[in-house]
Amino acid sequence: MEIRKALYLALTTGLIIAITLYSSGLILRLTLIEWRVYKTLFFIGTIVLISTPIAMLILSLVLFIKNKEIYNAAVIIILLLLITIGVIIGIVLRTKGL
């Protein structure tokens, strides 16, 4: 599959799921104030939204390997490593209040 089309499908799927969860949560929030289910929906929606660009990177990696574009695949692996390190350092610094 062409890379742009595959990424388009991945991003659109992620966005539709996140928006559905947010909309459902918001409707519950506006109609049933005491019902706390909406918070769970908001949280899952945010997780889906944040994960979508990362999922897109992993999909790009798979497609580059499939197309034998080794250099581009290597660039994504390095990028994923940097993101992982960045998240770990960020969480450690934030939890220590820095």
Place this chain on the structure above:
Amino acid sequence: MEALILLKVLVTTIPVGFVAALMGIGGGSLIIPILVTFFQIDIKEAIAVSIVMVIATSISGSSRYLKQGITNVRLGIFLELTTAIGAAVGAVITTLAPSYFLYLLLSILLYYLSFIQIRTSRLEFEKVRYEKFTLLEEDSIARVLHLSDRYYDRAEGKYIDYNVCNSFKGLISSFMAGICSGMLGIGGGVLKVPIMNTLMNIPMKVAIATSKFMMGITASTGALIYLMTGYVNLELVSSTVLGVAIGALIGASIMNRVQANKLKILFGILLLYFAYLMLARGISILVGWRLPGA
């Protein structure tokens, strides 16, 4: 938080998503003053919300641009490599230089880039119309990574081929853009678009679409950290994301119909706004004057 406020936030953030998608920026610098000024949201909470919002504008904008075949995926991932490193370095070295100095320096840079964007708008039009983006030879990095590409320009009604040049300089400049982003908390879009367009021979529309594609990756790292450490107001995020997603879908739908030179002038004007914002913040820290937007 009151339900009515959530609805007001949703409606207010639609234009932010529209501008962000049209100009290839994250929109954080637009949404934070709105949340703080009009909805009395705490600045730290507004920053956390804006980071998640940037992902939403990026996904909704870049999904449209990917469908239209404008985004250069390989170029975006290649430049993201040093932007991510730069952002991390910027966040670490932020205490090395006084912040007012950095704000004033960036303000001068943005005024300059704004001037360049407006001045070269006619040139962009000619390059698109007379297919001059292939006159320069692609460099060796661009050749190895297959960075040069083409896109269909709806305003011109034809395919525009382009060769990517100065890849290494682009990589270094993206690193600097990442540092500015990490040190000053601004999105990289305002710097990445001119870097690609002016330095790397990338057509304006491709630069905007690729910048939009890149910023979702950068923002997801920051957003994950904020979410896991409990800084994100999920109610506020939900209405903000819905609002900007609607605006971004509309903005991304019309971007390719606008002529490249007009887009460049609009981007130049947007850069003027950011230059003023940086100047106001610098002056506020240096002499204590509270200019609007600081």
